[in-house]
Amino acid sequence: MPGSPGARGLSGSRAPPASPRSARPSRGAGRAAPAGRGHRAARGARRRPRGGAASGAGPGAAAAGTPGREAARRPDRRATHCAGRTAEGRAPGSGGRRPGGMAAAALGAAWRALRPASGLLGARPTQTGDARRRASLLSFWGLVPTRAEPLRKKKKVDPKKDQAAKERLKKRIRRLEKATQELIPIEDFITPVKFLNQARQRPPVELPFEESERRALLLKKWSLYKQREHELERAAIASLLEAQREALQELELTAPELHAEATKRDSSLFPFERQGPDYTPPIANYQPPEGRYQDITKVYTQVEFKR
Amino acid sequence: MAAPTRRTVLGLARCWRRFESPWSLGSRSLTLAAAPSNSASPWRLMGALCLQRPPLVSKQLTPMQEEMAALQQQMEIERSLYSDHELRALDEAEQLEKKKSDLYEEKDEKNILLVQDLEDMWEQKFLQFKPGARITDADVKNDRSSLHRKLDRNLILLVKDKLGDQDVWMLPQAEWQPGETLRQTAERTLATLSENNLEAKFLGNAPCGHYKFKFPQAVRAEGSLGAKIFFFKALLLTGDFSPAVEKGRHVWASKEELGDYLKPKYLAQVRRFLLDL
Numbered sequence: 201m202p203g204s205p206g207a208r209g210l211s212g213s214r215a216p217p218a219s220p221r222s223a224r225p226s227r228g229a230g231r232a233a234p235a236g237r238g239h240r241a242a243r244g245a246r247r248r249p250r251g252g253a254a255s256g257a258g259p260g261a262a263a264a265g266t267p268g269r270e271a272a273r274r275p276d277r278r279a280t281h282c283a284g285r286t287a288e289g290r291a292p293g294s295g296g297r298r299p300g301g302m303a304a305a306a307l308g309a310a311w312r313a314l315r316p317a318s319g320l321l322g323a324r325p326t327q328t329g330d331a332r333r334r335a336s337l338l339s340f341w342g343l344v345p346t347r348a349e350p351l352r353k354k355k356k357v358d359p360k361k362d363q364a365a366k367e368r369l370k371k372r373i374r375r376l377e378k379a380t381q382e383l384i385p386i387e388d389f390i391t392p393v394k395f396l397n398q399a400r401q402r403p404p405v406e407l408p409f410e411e412s413e414r415r416a417l418l419l420k421k422w423s424l425y426k427q428r429e430h431e432l433e434r435a436a437i438a439s440l441l442e443a444q445r446e447a448l449q450e451l452e453l454t455a456p457e458l459h460a461e462a463t464k465r466d467s468s469l470f471p472f473e474r475q476g477p478d479y480t481p482p483i484a485n486y487q488p489p490e491g492r493y494q495d496i497t498k499v500y501t502q503v504e505f506k507r
Numbered sequence: 508m509a510a511p512t513r514r515t516v517l518g519l520a521r522c523w524r525r526f527e528s529p530w531s532l533g534s535r536s537l538t539l540a541a542a543p544s545n546s547a548s549p550w551r552l553m554g555a556l557c558l559q560r561p562p563l564v565s566k567q568l569t570p571m572q573e574e575m576a577a578l579q580q581q582m583e584i585e586r587s588l589y590s591d592h593e594l595r596a597l598d599e600a601e602q603l604e605k606k607k608s609d610l611y612e613e614k615d616e617k618n619i620l621l622v623q624d625l626e627d628m629w630e631q632k633f634l635q636f637k638p639g640a641r642i643t644d645a646d647v648k649n650d651r652s653s654l655h656r657k658l659d660r661n662l663i664l665l666v667k668d669k670l671g672d673q674d675v676w677m678l679p680q681a682e683w684q685p686g687e688t689l690r691q692t693a694e695r696t697l698a699t700l701s702e703n704n705l706e707a708k709f710l711g712n713a714p715c716g717h718y719k720f721k722f723p724q725a726v727r728a729e730g731s732l733g734a735k736i737f738f739f740k741a742l743l744l745t746g747d748f749s750p751a752v753e754k755g756r757h758v759w760a761s762k763e764e765l766g767d768y769l770k771p772k773y774l775a776q777v778r779r780f781l782l783d784l
Contacts, residue, residue: 400588415578422575436782440715443779447717447737451689454550454735461688462713469711474742477565480638481658 384500549732550719554692555680556700557663557715557777558707560743560759562784564641564658596622651758654747661784662759665768666700671726676758676768678777680736689714693739700757701748707741715740716780718773738780 407415452459568576589597599622645656654662666679681696683689690712697707714737721733748757758768762781765774 395588400594402585402587402589405585418574418578421571425571432783439779440782443716443776444713447714450717450719450735451714451737454552458552458689462690464712466709466712469709472708474561477562477659479565480641481563481643483637483639 381502384502387498549730551731551734552683552689552692553680553734553736554683554689554696555678555736555738556693556696557678557738557740557780558697558705558743559664559740560654560662562659562661566659566784567641592622592625651760651764652748652754654759656759657761660761661782662761663765663781664700665758665760665765667756675770677773678738688712689737690739693741697741701746701752704749705746706744708744710740710742714738716776718776720772738777740780 448459448462451462641658643655643658644650645653650656656662664679665676667674667676668680669675679696679700681692681699683692687695690709694709697705716738717735718738719733719735721727722731727733760768762778762783765777765781769777
C-alpha cells in the first residue's frame with residue numbers, strides 16, 4: 201500500500217513517544233501507534249477548539265490549575281477516541297483512571313457505550329479481540345507493524361541458551377577441524393584452460409630418416425658421456441673423502457684431543473647459501489633500468505588447526 | 508735417509524711448549540692446553556689454509572654438450588603447444604596471404620605493430636646490451652695474481668714463504684699454538700695474510716687433507732723430527748689482496764697450474780682434495 205511505508209515510518213517514529221502517554225501498559229504498545237495517531241489527530245484536531253475551550257474554560261477551570269486541565273484533556277481525548285472506535289474494547293479500569301471534573305460525564309457516557317462491546321468480548325479470549333483489532337488496523341494502514349515489544353527482563357533460561365549456541369558453534373568448528381584440510385594448490389600442475397584449445401596444437405612433424413637416425417645415435421652417445429661423467433664425479437668424491445679420512449687418522453695419532461675437536465659438528469656451517477655461477481660475470485657500475493614491478497604471486501596460507 | 512722434500516728451519520732455539528699444562532676438555536675455544544707429556548710425538552703441527560675462489564661463470568660447453576643442448580631445444584619445441592606470440596604470427600601470416608590474393612576486404616588496420624616488427628625490436632635491444640666478458644683481460648695477460656681471471660674455475664691461493672734458505676711456494680700455513688684448535692690456526696693464517704681484507708667461509712671443523720715430512724738431518728733437533736701440515740678448506744666470500752702488497756708473493760692458481768708452483772709430493776697430496784672443476 202502506498203501509504204503504508206509512510207505510515208509505518210510515522211508510526212515507528214511516533215510509537216515510543218506514544219507509549220508513555222497511553223497509560224495502558226497491560227494492553228501493550230501495540231495499540232500505542234494508532235492510538236498515538238489517534239491521539240495526535242485528535243489532539244491536533246482538537247487543539248484549536250481545546251485551546252478555545254481552554255481559553256473559554258480558562259477562567260472556569262483556573263482554579264483547577266494546569267494539572268487539572270491536563271488531566272481533563274486526557275480523559276477528554278480518550279472519551280472522544282473511545283467514542284470514535286466502537287469496535288475497540290477497552291479495559292474497564294483504564295477509562296476511569298483519571299476522572300476529571302469536566303469530562304467525567306462524557307467519560308461515563310463513553311464507558312457505558314462501550315461496555316456492551318466489552319461485555320461481548322469479555323467472555324471470549326483476547327486473541328479474537330486482537331484479530332478484530334488487527335483487521336481493522338490493517339484496513340487503515342495496511343501492513344503497519346503493530347508489535348513493538350517493550351524491553352523484556354533477562355530470564356534465567358537465557359544464559360543457558362547462549363551457552364547452547366556457543367556449544368553448537370564449537371561443535372561446528374571441531375567438525376571442520378576433523379575434516380581433511382584443503383591443500384594449497386600447485387599452480388604448475390593445473391593446466392590453464394586456454395591451453396586446451398585445439399587451435400594451439402602443432403601439426404605433427406614427420407622427421408626424415410637421417411634426422412631420426414642422427415637423433416638416436418646422439419642420444420646413445422650422450423648416455424655414455426653422462427655415465428663417464430658420473431663415474432669421474434664419484435671418483436673425485438671418493439678421493440676427497442679418502443684424503444679427509446687419512447688426515448683425521450693422522451691427527452688422531454698425533455693429537456687425540458685435536459682430533460676430538462676436529463670431529464665435532466660445526467653449527468655455523470648450515471644453513472649454507474651461495475649464488476651459483478651465471479653465464480656472464482656481473483658488469484661493474486651497471487645502471488639497472490628505472491621502474492617498479494608489482495609482485496602478483498598468489499600467497500596461500502594453510503592454518504594448522506591444533507586441537 | 509732419503510733427501511727430504513723440504514728444508515725447514517723452524518727455530519732450534521724455539522722450545523716447544525706442547526707438553527706443559529694438562530688438557531682440559533670441555534668448551535671448545537681457547538681452553539685447550541697442551542698434550543700430556545708424551546715425548547713420543549716430536550712432530551710439529553701446522554694448520555694450513557686452502558682458500559678457494561669459487562667460479563663466477565659457468566663452464567664452456569663441450570661440443571658433445573652443445574649438440575645435445577641443441578637437440579633438446581628442438582625436441583621441446585616440437586612437443587610444445589603454440590604460444591600466444593606464435594598464434595599471433597600465424598594469424599598475421601594468413602592475413603598477409605589474403606591481402607596478396609586480392610580477395611581481401613579493406614578492414615580497419617588495428618594492428619599496426621606486426622609480429623615481425625616486435626621481433627626486430629627485441630633483436631635490436633638485445634644487440635645493444637653488452638654483457639660482461641667471460642674471458643677477462645687478466646686471462647689475456649695471464650696475470651696470475653689477479654682474482655678476476657679464469658672465471659669458470661676454482662682458484663686456489665698460493666704464497667711464497669721463506670723456509671730455511673729457500674723460497675718455497677705452498678699453501679699459506681701457520682704453526683699451531685697450544686690453546687687453539689687447528690681450524691683456529693687456519694683462521695689465524697687467513698687473518699695474517701691480508702690484515703682482515705679477505706673474508707672466507709670455512710667448510711667444517713675437520714681437515715680436508717694432510718701432508719707430513721721430516722726435516723733434513725741438519726735441521727732436526729731434539730723435539731722436532733718433522734712437521735705435519737693439516738689443510739682446511741675455505742671458500743672466499745669477499746675481499747682481495749690490496750694492490751700495495753708486494754707482487755710475486757701470492758698467486759691465484761687453478762688446479763692445472765698448481766704443478767707450476769708446488770713440489771711434487773706436496774702437489775700429489777693437495778690434488779687429492781681438490782675437485783677437478
